[in-house]
Amino acid sequence: MNKPLRSELERRIDGAAMSMAFRVNGVNREIRADPLMRLSELLRGPLGLTGTKVGCDAGDCGACTVLLDGNQACACLTSAAQAEGRAVTTVEGLAQGGELHVLQRAFLQHGAAQCGACTPGMLMAAAELLRRKPNPSEPDVLAALSGVLCRCTGYRKIVEAVLAAANANIESVAANAGAAVGSRIAKLDGRPKITGDEIYAADRFPPHALWLRAIRSPHARARFRIGELGELRANHPGLHEVLTADDVPQNNFGIFAQVKDQPVLAAGHVRFRGEAVLALVGEYADVMSIAESEVPIEWFPETPVFELDDALLSATPLHVFAPDNVLIRGRVNKGDVEHALRDAHCVAQGSFTTSAVEHAYIEPEAGYAERIEDGSGNDRMRIFACTQTPYMDRDEIARVLQLDPAQVHVVPSAVGGGFGGKLDIAIQPLLAVAAWICKRPVRGVFTRPESMASTTKRHAARMQGRIGCDADGVLIAADFFGDFDTGAYASWGTTVANRVPIHASGPYSIANVRALSRAVYTNGPIAGAFRGFGVPQSTFVHESLLDDLATGIGMDRLELRWLNAIRAGEQTATGQTLTASCGLSQCLERLRKPWREAQANAAAFNAREHATHGSGRGYRRGVGIACMWYGIGNTVIANPSTIRVALRSDGRILLYNGAVDIGQGSSTVLAQICADAIGLPVRLFDQIVGDTDLTADAGKTSASRQTFVSGNAARFAGEDLRARLLALLTAPDSAQLALENGALIARTQDAESRALLSALHADEKNEIAMGEGYFDPPTTPLDANGQGSPYATYGFAAQFAEVDVDLELGTVKVLRIHAAHDVGRAINPTQVEGQIHGGIAQGLGMALMEEYHSGRTDNLHDYLIPTVGDVPPIVCYLIEDPEPLGPYGAKGVGEPALIPTAPAILNAIRHAAGVRITHLPATPDRIRAAILSASE
């Protein structure tokens, strides 16, 4: 049905084309093509080698790195003519004779590929290094990989893998029946990511699909009028449709039923720069040849509001239903904060701000939509796209098209990173409307600037906090107020405003808490879900203030946190009594020894620097710590997952897994859980993932919920299937199941039952038995004071950072991060470490370099994310305080990994340089300004 990109690019074989010869992956190829065509296009198009990924088309991300005559080259910056006559090696050329390259095996076993979007580029960069230098040092590896960005892994597993490959130190891990949970098996979906076979959203589409290109607003706030389109159509016969707001059946969508505030195509009025106003649909070359000046749009710019106070005071709100521009308010109130703060021995207080942060997943939004006939004469819509939430997409697309949800079929592609950014529909409704109207498949790929301008960000925030303690350091009151800039549309602003107050006093037992929040509309970029839903911002406040308190009462910073760490039997800010799996104090205990050593090391280093350079010069080393907690799953609202699993007559186990794996490893972890619940080896598993026609709804991949919620559903599904198989064999519960030589076997100590699979009745899908599991975590609604049990369980962590600050330049080098995380149970320790590493890398970016400014940083050279050289060694300590409700005790770790990193680094900067930075990111100019200000 779906063929890789070929026909449209072959169209470029025109008068300007010339015949060119290449040696591609060891095979001589001759092709006529435009000599100025990008090599990446040539590879992915006429040559059908979609293993080479395109993340930016600007040479910034390195995902398209290939080897040209053995040397690294960005295929997006290399023309076909430059490659002519040369040897081109792509990821598809690494494996030889069906044998994986040593690097590929190492990447697989070390968990070096998460989403896999950067992996082909990383592998090629590493292959060049090993060819040049078979025994590289770690600095050699860092240098070799420095041109390729990874947003998922934090790079450390990649560096490990390259060094392991050089030493041929690769041991594959297998898990026997009943031993999958806790084992470090390689990702079950890992192989296609390291061979280039994985199909991402831009890699597949039906032949003759039309191309969609959105025309977007250059203004943050404006009225506009679309003129007569006849001339445009006449000048471009390959332009099939020009879609406007009038063509969208229901032109508003949004995450929450009560706030459908975002149009698919703006209707006469735009609220942020980058908003789509019109869609050109037609033949690729024709659509792409249209200059924006040819599109008759008359703009009437208005004064935008970007500042929170301007928005709150504006007489012209963005939306009529929010006259004060406040989307929602959040509130938690327990005890008497003012009274307690008056009585406190010591009070720390401060104001803090954070910037908007871009997800910067390496795969931009892409996909195709097609209107299909269901065999009964009814039309349906099929969407193939990258998403974190296929069922929500299905329902929202159905709403936009005014169809029944059953008429929409969402088929998720492999997802090249999400981090919350692919929880909102972005390209999907445009494609769906176009395909429905054109009755032709329609595809599209966002450019990197388009992706960055039009999709959601982490909320910029403005926050104030006060925390008080008694003379012994016991926290007695916490007060928080935060405004979160939700931009032009609501997206997940409601979740952020609700989640923040619950978490804003930190993972501590505090009798008096008041935490208030607002999500405020502005004409800034839409802010939505991004790894933590506002908790990373509020954690910056309480962890900065905890350091102030420790200084104020002369107490060690770790010990103050340990003293106050919430423990089982104690109450949260919402009055919820935690009964188990509260591992924060254990996390801190694991950090105590390295924390003391790091402080001693810093003191010795600083004494040497001072002696050498004097005060105010040279480097200073600092150590900073921060803690976090995070409610796993949705806040209060229902949060169910359903998973199914079947034994097939060929002896394979098919997991119907509705939980989309965006690189974090759920496809592996859920299979491990399910395998042990059945009692059969995980190597027997196949999976269907996220297809809304074939899998049950396992909810969205967000809120760190898949291991805990869908993991439980997978466990129950496995237990259900096991019970059915034992019943088939009339075997007792205690029996050990096995599949041997085409037979299903149940063994006890003194008996064995067996049946040939071929003799067991199977349905039309060759399935002998099906198990189903369902789990919805128990929560209770919050009352008007935010009191109740919003989550069934919480993750806990403490991290500390060691940094060097250049006092004269204000630059920061993070030397090492120690990360202790209570994950309940590590279902797959390699995957857990990978999440911790990746979260820390994103937290480091948030701390030191990442700030999104619409129109100024819509690319990956002006918007900086950490490179392989920025992420230091990370020491992980996995604390397993089992969660009784969790599958084999497990909780989630995806978001907890990021949350404490930025405050830990900021506290380390303060320890090093003696200045408290109150704005994220702490860029060198801000640090230098603070140092100068402190010395005046």
Ligand code: FES
């Ligand atoms: Fe590197 Fe996802 S694994 S970007």
